[in-house]
Amino acid sequence: MKDHLTTTEDFIKIPDYQNQQPRILTIQEVAKLLRVHRSTISRYAQAGILKSYVLGNRRLFKDSDVWSFFDNQVAQNCVSGKEYPHGNSRYPET
Numbered sequence: 001m002k003d004h005l006t007t008t009e010d011f012i013k014i015p016d017y018q019n020q021q022p023r024i025l026t027i028q029e030v031a032k033l034l035r036v037h038r039s040t041i042s043r044y045a046q047a048g049i050l051k052s053y054v055l056g057n058r059r060l061f062k063d064s065d066v067w068s069f070f071d072n073q074v075a076q077n078c079v080s081g082k083e084y085p086h087g088n089s090r091y092p093e094t
Contacts, residue, residue, distance in 0.1 A: 022063055022065075024061070030050075033066065044069075050065070050066070
């Protein structure tokens with residue numbers, strides 16, 4: 001038995017995502033996860049913005065594809081360096 005923690009792995013259990021099977025999600029599950037309406041997810045999938053798979057009459061998503069999509073949705077006002085108070089890019093203070 002160890003007397004103390006010696007490495008990060010001893011302190012925090014780091015999941016190994018590379019060896020895991022992707023979790024398959026429905027439109028409803030993706031919508032709940034991203035906190036948007038189901039029709040928004042359907043629209044993104046049909047437009048090819050969010051990668052999806054059609055199996056029979058069902059549209060399914062890999063969780064890794066959903067998180068990749070999410071990671072690419074960076075707010076433009078944060079990226080451009082032109083952040084406005086209270087996130088109001090429409091009416092900047094003068």
